[in-house]
Amino acid sequence: MKSLKNRKISISKPKFSDNKKSFYITTLGCPKNTADSRSMRESLIREGFFPADNPENSNFHLINSCTFIKGATKETIETILEAGEIKKKEKDQKLVVVGCFAERYPDEIKKEIPEVDYVFGTGQYDKAGLLLKEKFSKDLKVFTRFEDELFIRESESDAQTPHAFIKISDGCNRGCSFCIIPKLRGSFREVSLFEILEDCKKMLNKGAIELCLVSQDSVFYGKNTEILMDTIQKITDLDKLKLLRLLYLYPDKKTEKLLDLVIQNEKIAPYFESPIQHVSDKILKSMNRTGSYSFYKNLFLKARQKSGLEIRTSIILGFPGETTEDVDLVLKFIEEVKPEKLALFSFSPEEDTPAYNLPRNISGKEVSHRVNLVRDFHLEILKKIHQERIGKIFDAIVSEKEDENFLVRRFQDAPEIDEIVFVDKKDLKLGQIGKVRIDSFSEYDMEGTWIQ
Numbered sequence: 271m272k273s274l275k276n277r278k279i280s281i282s283k284p285k286f287s288d289n290k291k292s293f294y295i296t297t298l299g300c301p302k303n304t305a306d307s308r309s310m311r312e313s314l315i316r317e318g319f320f321p322a323d324n325p326e327n328s329n330f331h332l333i334n335s336c337t338f339i340k341g342a343t344k345e346t347i348e349t350i351l352e353a354g355e356i357k358k359k360e361k362d363q364k365l366v367v368v369g370c371f372a373e374r375y376p377d378e379i380k381k382e383i384p385e386v387d388y389v390f391g392t393g394q395y396d397k398a399g400l401l402l403k404e405k406f407s408k409d410l411k412v413f414t415r416f417e418d419e420l421f422i423r424e425s426e427s428d429a430q431t432p433h434a435f436i437k438i439s440d441g442c443n444r445g446c447s448f449c450i451i452p453k454l455r456g457s458f459r460e461v462s463l464f465e466i467l468e469d470c471k472k473m474l475n476k477g478a479i480e481l482c483l484v485s486q487d488s489v490f491y492g493k494n495t496e497i498l499m500d501t502i503q504k505i506t507d508l509d510k511l512k513l514l515r516l517l518y519l520y521p522d523k524k525t526e527k528l529l530d531l532v533i534q535n536e537k538i539a540p541y542f543e544s545p546i547q548h549v550s551d552k553i554l555k556s557m558n559r560t561g562s563y564s565f566y567k568n569l570f571l572k573a574r575q576k577s578g579l580e581i582r583t584s585i586i587l588g589f590p591g592e593t594t595e596d597v598d599l600v601l602k603f604i605e606e607v608k609p610e611k612l613a614l615f616s617f618s619p620e621e622d623t624p625a626y627n628l629p630r631n632i633s634g635k636e637v638s639h640r641v642n643l644v645r646d647f648h649l650e651i652l653k654k655i656h657q658e659r660i661g662k663i664f665d666a667i668v669s670e671k672e673d674e675n676f677l678v679r680r681f682q683d684a685p686e687i688d689e690i691v692f693v694d695k696k697d698l699k700l701g702q703i704g705k706v707r708i709d710s711f712s713e714y715d716m717e718g719t720w721i722q
Contacts, residue, residue: 291410293319294328296353298346299336301517301686302484303369305437307334310368310398317399325356330364330402335371338450339618346371354385364388364406368398370454392455393440432480432667432701433685434473438466438501439485444520446547447558447624448586448617451486460491463501467508474510479701480539480667481505482515482684489524498524499531506537512703513667515539515684521546522560526569533576539681542573545584545613549603550596553589556628563603570607578664580682582611587644588637589617590628597640601647610655611688612648614641649713656711663721666691666706668698678706678718691718 293314297307310332311321322328331353336342350367357363364387367379373391380389388405390398403410439460442452461469470481483502485491491498506514514537519525521544532538548554549563570581585600604612616637619626632640664680669690671677676698678691691706692715704722711717 291319291330292322292328293330293332294322294325295332295334296325296349297334298349299334299338299342299370300484301435301482302437302486303334303336304686305435305484306369306392306395308435309395309437310334313396313399314402315399317403319399319402325353326360328360329362330366331356332366332368332398335367335369337371337374337454339615339620341618343371350379350383350386354383357385364402364409366390366402368395370451373454374450431670431685432478433482433669434476434478434480435482435484436466436469436473437461437485438483438488438491442486443490444487445558447556447628448589448620450620450623453622455486458487458490463504466501467504470505470508470511474508477701479510479512479703480515480685481511481513482517484517486518487520488516488518489520489522489528495524495527499528502528502531502538503535506535511537513537513539513681515541517543517684519544521566521569526572529569529572529575532573539684540576540579541582541682541684542570542576542579543582543611543684544569547584547586548589548592548596548600549585550592550599553592553596556591556625557586557589558624563599567603567607570609578682580610581607582613582684582688583609584613584615585644586615586617587640588632590625590630590632592617592632592640597643600644604644604648604651608651608655609648610652610682612645614645614648616641652714656716659708659711659716661707661709663705663707666704666720668700668702668704671700676720678720680706689714689716691716693718693720695720 295307295310297303319330325331333349333353335346337346353365357365365385366388367386368390369392372379372389376389376391379386390401394401439458441456441458443458445452473481489498491501505511516532516538519528525544532542546561546566547557547559549566551562554561573579573581587597666678666680669677669679669685676693676695678693679685680691683689691708693706698720704720706718707721708716708718
């Protein structure tokens with residue numbers, strides 16, 4: 271973690287008012303953190319705290335952090351520093367940093383960012399309310415738990431969006447050489463089927479109609495594909511569920527077997543998200559990942575058997591030992607498979623990972639060149655995909671509202687991750703399901719007409 275000693279910051283000593291117990295959660299990182307923030311929110315409300323509309327109006331500002339790669343770490347630090355500036359103006363505010371960054375750098379945060387009042391790491395999200403009450407017991411002298419009716423009313427705002435992320439496990443056993451997650455989240459731990467179904471029912475009862483299953487490694491659930499498939503089937507049997515989206519499917523034999531259910535079950539979104547990270551056998555071996563060029567290609571081609579399905583994957587470029595021939599393989603793979611959604615990352619050497627000590631043979635400038643080369647190549651393919659969408663009609667969901675326009679998602683697009691369709695129609699409702707015709711597109715997003 272880069273030292274922050276040269277910063278000039280004046281520190282104000284907050285004076286806490288007994289009758290103020292509001293909180294605001296800033297969530298960074300991936301949808302898994304979104305699910306963790308929901309768990310924190312419920313814990314805080316249960317213990318008598320109540321949500322604020324923004325950080326400025328909160329007595330407790332909690333930052334759910336991310337440190338997966340250097341870019342995420344930088345964003346987390348910047349967000350904490352910005353929150354520190356807000357705290358200077360709000361004199362009775364406490365600043366709390368939680369999650370992966372807090373797990374990785376607790377001592378550095380306490381030393382380098384004294385505006386932070388409290389730090390706790392991963393695995394304690396559902397205890398956030400109790401932790402804050404214990405830590406700030408002197409400030410919270412008069413404090414009672416909310417009545418159940420008030421808890422229910424306050425927690426209903428969880429359903430402001432028609433989707434919800436449902437966490438089915440935490441941690442990972444894969445041991446990818448570049449990944450810091452096992453150090454931060456620990457080994458794989460699954461959520462019980464009972465808890466998963468209860469969480470699903472709770473969010474459906476609050477108004478969500480689309481559920482997205484998230485974890486570090488979804489296909490490892492149950493350590494048996496049959497158990498995972500049975501779990502998914504039980505979720506899709508829930509009456510109020512309209513759409514189930516499976517995320518974070520590690521590309522291996524379990525995923526290949528799972529695809530049979532994805533293809534057959536109409537409630538499962540026509541969407542296949544599987545991060546391959548590379549296609550060169552040599553690089554995959556160095557990354558300590560299973561799979562190969564031919565396996566990944568066949569896996570994605572099998573996924574295409576579901577009508578209208580679109581593919582999302584990710585690739586890391588600039589991994590130690592990567593050659594221009596390896597990049598050519600990536601380009602060839604993209605041309606053959608034509609994934610509609612592609613996330614590209616520059617290799618980020620993270621301390622405490624095996625890949626950190628590998629000889630680095632590629633300059634930062636060259637890594638950026640490779641990322642841009644692959645991105646531009648994919649954008650040309652995406653342009654053709656967009657052109658083929660013009661005039662076509664897709665099943666869609668009204669996802670959110672921005673000013674006077676509604677933002678619509680095709681079933682092929684995941685919430686908070688993928689493309690959106692801008693629709694100029696005033697009488698839509700959030701969560702409404704219907705049809706959208708694609709009329710035009712920009713680089714990624716689209717414009718369309720709601721026709722049903």
